[in-house]
Amino acid sequence: MKLLVKNCTLDKVKTDCIIVGLFDSYKFSISAEYLNDCSDGYITSLLKLGDIKGKLGEMMLLYNVPKIFSKRVLLVGLGEKNKLTKSSLEEIFKNIIRKLKKISVKNIICSFSEININSENNIYWLIRSITIFIHKFLYKITKINSTTKNSMCFNLIIFNILNKNELLVAQTALKHALAINSGITSAKDINNLPPNICNPLFLSYQAKQLSLRYPDNISVEVIDLEAMKKLGMYAYTAVGSGSKNKPFMSVIKYSGNNTSNKKIALVGKGLTFDSGGISIKPASNMHEMKYDMSGAAAVYGTMIMVAELKLPLTIIGVLAGCENMLGGNAFRPGDVLTTMSGQTVEVLNTDAEGRLVLCDTLTYLERFSPNIVVDIATLTGACVTALGDSVSGFFTNNEYLFDEFNRASKETNDKIWRLPLFPEYQKTLSSSIADFSNIGDSKAGAITAACFLSNFAKKYDWAHLDIAGTAWKSGKNKGSTGRPVELLCQFLLNQIR
Numbered sequence: 001m002k003l004l005v006k007n008c009t010l011d012k013v014k015t016d017c018i019i020v021g022l023f024d025s026y027k028f029s030i031s032a033e034y035l036n037d038c039s040d041g042y043i044t045s046l047l048k049l050g051d052i053k054g055k056l057g058e059m060m061l062l063y064n065v066p067k068i069f070s071k072r073v074l075l076v077g078l079g080e081k082n083k084l085t086k087s088s089l090e091e092i093f094k095n096i097i098r099k100l101k102k103i104s105v106k107n108i109i110c111s112f113s114e115i116n117i118n119s120e121n122n123i124y125w126l127i128r129s130i131t132i133f134i135h136k137f138l139y140k141i142t143k144i145n146s147t148t149k150n151s152m153c154f155n156l157i158i159f160n161i162l163n164k165n166e167l168l169v170a171q172t173a174l175k176h177a178l179a180i181n182s183g184i185t186s187a188k189d190i191n192n193l194p195p196n197i198c199n200p201l202f203l204s205y206q207a208k209q210l211s212l213r214y215p216d217n218i219s220v221e222v223i224d225l226e227a228m229k230k231l232g233m234y235a236y237t238a239v240g241s242g243s244k245n246k247p248f249m250s251v252i253k254y255s256g257n258n259t260s261n262k263k264i265a266l267v268g269k270g271l272t273f274d275s276g277g278i279s280i281k282p283a284s285n286m287h288e289m290k291y292d293m294s295g296a297a298a299v300y301g302t303m304i305m306v307a308e309l310k311l312p313l314t315i316i317g318v319l320a321g322c323e324n325m326l327g328g329n330a331f332r333p334g335d336v337l338t339t340m341s342g343q344t345v346e347v348l349n350t351d352a353e354g355r356l357v358l359c360d361t362l363t364y365l366e367r368f369s370p371n372i373v374v375d376i377a378t379l380t381g382a383c384v385t386a387l388g389d390s391v392s393g394f395f396t397n398n399e400y401l402f403d404e405f406n407r408a409s410k411e412t413n414d415k416i417w418r419l420p421l422f423p424e425y426q427k428t429l430s431s432s433i434a435d436f437s438n439i440g441d442s443k444a445g446a447i448t449a450a451c452f453l454s455n456f457a458k459k460y461d462w463a464h465l466d467i468a469g470t471a472w473k474s475g476k477n478k479g480s481t482g483r484p485v486e487l488l489c490q491f492l493l494n495q496i497r
């Protein structure tokens with residue numbers, strides 16, 4: 001599927017379908033008005049039938065519109081003029097794709113460039129959002145061993161840009177969107193794989209591949225079990241000890257040209273399966289714990305976007321791969337672990353494993369002297385209880401990172417909400433025989449988990465995203481959402497000054 005931005009003569013261009021908008025109460029968009037004029041008022045005559053008013057969600061497919069060279073015109077209701085938001089635009093494109101997928105439309109022109117979605121730099125966000133929405137609704141999970149081949153249903157989508165002065169910005173928007181989409185799709189693909197295929201070793205192979213794909217900018221170092229032991233990462237290795245699939249931590253180092261001195265690290269929790277360990281999880285829905293590597297998948301996807309766009313930044317992406325299983329070698333409730341930082345942890349629940357893997361990863365990162373470290377993890381069920389499945393938990397002690405993530409979140413509609421890290425919570429992590437226990441009391445579980453991590457993130461500015469609710473959808477159509485790849489990408493794009 002190819003996507004282009006162009007300035008076209010709408011009536012003369014030959015495609016399978018032109019998409020234009022109609023605002024509420026029969027108000028034409030500029031593009032719809034143009035087609036109406038070209039066809040001597042044909043659209044006006046149809047509107048008199050009253051089948052479509054321009055309300056949000058309405059659609060009418062027209063064939064053989066007089067003097068229009070394209071085969072079809074899809075008239076799409078946009079609701080009240082100037083009230084359109086990114087979320088309503090998303091709904092609109094969900095409907096458009098659903099409709100066009102059913103008929104044999106291959107080439108499309110979307111003439112929406114005059115539409116205002118209430119953001120600064122309107123044309124940029126319009127083209128970027130639409131491109132990402134289209135890919136989102138066309139994404140299909142690759143079935144294992146299935147004979148059905150995934151093929152894209154469209155060949156060509158052209159975004160018609162009415163104002164020639166906006167072509168350059170539209171071009172940039174499309175370029176960014178395609179790179180972000182590569183990131184989102186790669187994150188989804190790897191996250192959707194079953195845990196017997198996508199284990200920690202597999203994750204590290206995928207990371208290694210990036211250095212072959214982007215040899216100029218990416219190098220990858222993989223830390224295996226032996227190396228972890230030498231480094232003293234005994235919290236990380238304890239989590240992996242119950243599994244035959246050994247832990248692997250992949251360090252993806254990206255360096256662009258003309259970079260500033262700022263170093264940013266992204267750490268993804270990569271539990272390719274979390275059974276809970278000896279503190280085993282209930283059987284129902286345990287299969288969904290293959291998504292406990294969503295953080296790593298998001299980091300992997302984000303690194304792809306960064307490399308595609310050759311961003312002028314220095315970024316370290318870490319996939320903290322591990323599997324939490326039961327076995328004769330498994331770590332137990334009661335164990336006391338010495339972390340790489342030297343601080344000790346009493347294990348009270350082996351299912352609170354993400355923080356054990358992450359705490360050593362956070363310490364490991366100190367050797368690169370990063371300015372900013374952001375970890376991304378499906379860390380707690382408590383976060384899902386607190387914020388549901390559309391908002392990720394956000395934690396930081398740094399106001400700059402709070403502002404920057406808020407900004408990126410608003411721009412991308414990838415929602416986050418900040419939860420506090422007050423010292424009161426820290427007290428619940430006390431242990432009689434170690435520096436910390438690995439769980440707090442039964443309350444505020446998302447916060448106590450974040451507080452635990454904060455003890456290992458003192459050497460740099462740090463933020464933590466709990467994506468337990470947002471990274472995947474459960475149920476019959478279960479699957480990775482690709483979140484928060486766009487948020488991370490936008491955060492990074494905004495760091496280029």
Ligand code: BES
Pocket residue numbers: 274276292349351352353354378379380381382384439440445468469
């Ligand atoms: N991976 C889970 C968190 C999780 C739960 C993600 C449900 C998505 C959906 C994590 O390792 C875990 O098991 N956390 C425990 C912590 C508890 C033992 C303190 C939890 O949330 O129950």
Ligand code: MN
Pocket residue numbers: 274276350351352353354
């Ligand atoms: Mn767990």
Ligand code: ZN
Pocket residue numbers: 271274292351353354378379
């Ligand atoms: Zn987990």
